[in-house]
Amino acid sequence: MDSLSSPISRAAVLEERYRGRLPRSLDDLTGPDHGTVQLPLHVAWSGLTTFEVDRPPLCASMYHIVLTEGLREDLIAYINRELLVKQWPVLRTILSSPIRSVWESAFPELNDGRPTGS
Template structure:
């Protein structure tokens, strides 16, 4: 998957989603840089919940807090 320049403006833009490390990188970029439309287009809700315990360590505390406050399932996944 290739991210547009407004998301991946510096560095890697193409991500092999079969590679967990690259998939996490894509999700981190979209979570921190994305607008609503980007979140809908590039994030899979089930995969986000599944990967959240690790992914939450890759984003800053403000991003983590906003997402866990808005989506209880992420807060629950973080405690698992």
């Protein structure tokens, strides 16, 4: 078997998928910083779909869903840069490894205040 036909790992496929959805900059993330957000069905297709951004646990839950299921346009519309940075220490513990890896490598500022390698 030559290198062109060798299997690609599931993690590599997922990382490429999530990398393709990234905003150009965290500054592009202009989602709401307070209030109630109703996610569309193509993002929140099961379970809770309405979130109070002012409540940190609900905000983290919404961001988890949007980061996992959302397209680039959804990330920009529903995630707020400041709240993402504030929520990141919690989010990074509940996100899958491919999502966490893609976001932290693209946006090193998410790692500010956290020792590398943790």
